[in-house]
Amino acid sequence: MKKNLLKRRIDVAAGRTPADCVIKNGQIIDVFNGDIYKGDIAVVDGFFAGIGRYEGISEIDAAGKFVCPTFIDGHVHIESSMVRPSELAKILLLHGVTSIIADPHEIANVSGKMGMEYMIDQSAQLPFDFYFMMPSCVPATEFEHSGAVLKSEDLIPFYQNPRVLGLAEVMNFPAVSLTEEDMLQKIY
Incomplete structure (x- = not known):
């Protein structure tokens, strides 16, 4: 992976750069801990960059919906x-x-x-x-x-x-x- 690509992904994960897409306000299912919590999911270059509060170039409102891994x-x-x-x-x-x-x-x-x-x-x-x-x-x-x-x-x-x-x-x-x-x- 090129260094600039890695830097971009880290910057998105840290919230310094807007993500390509953010799935906002979803009820995120944590399959490891068995919890459900509200949050945003940042996506950059087709990869999940982080879960928390994010801004994105494109945003999808998932309010009232559940987001879980496949x-x-x-x-x-x-x-x-x-x-x-x-x-x-x-x-x-x-x-x-x-x-x-x-x-x-x-x-x-x-x-x-x-x-x-x-x-x-x-x-x-x-x-x-x-x-x-x-x-x-x-x-x-x-x-x-x-x-x-x-x-x-x-x-x-x-x-x-x-x-x-x-x-x-x-x-x-x-x-x-x-x-x-x-x-x-x-x-x-």
Whole structure:
């Protein structure tokens, strides 16, 4: 971040410079402390700069309205919803969810890397934040049959995508406890 940009954001947060936009007089829900209090929210360069009393170039009066953070669903199987990512986003947005972290385990069990690529591609460029964890066990255990098998080397290219955050839940505990090499590579 350039020094001038940082200085501008600090000046807005300190109240020395008007914010780009201020949401004024809202009932702010503090999800950490469980409180609700009246205040203004300053926004600069698309970021929240502060909560308190602010002036802005543009102001939105939120008197009588509640302002709260959006929700993040930390573990979702998009394919279990039986709809494409774009349709799921429409429904979730109506309920205040703006981000999910998906585990494409089911589609990977059916169609392997192609299914995972489909989910990642179909969720790009939407007004919703889709993030992914890579399925750790395809198939879930060696006793199961599936449409695909994913080895540790199959997952490596996905980690280049900034929306892939890591490895999803490990269901194959025998592979972990028996220290199977491929499972250790996935975890490592």
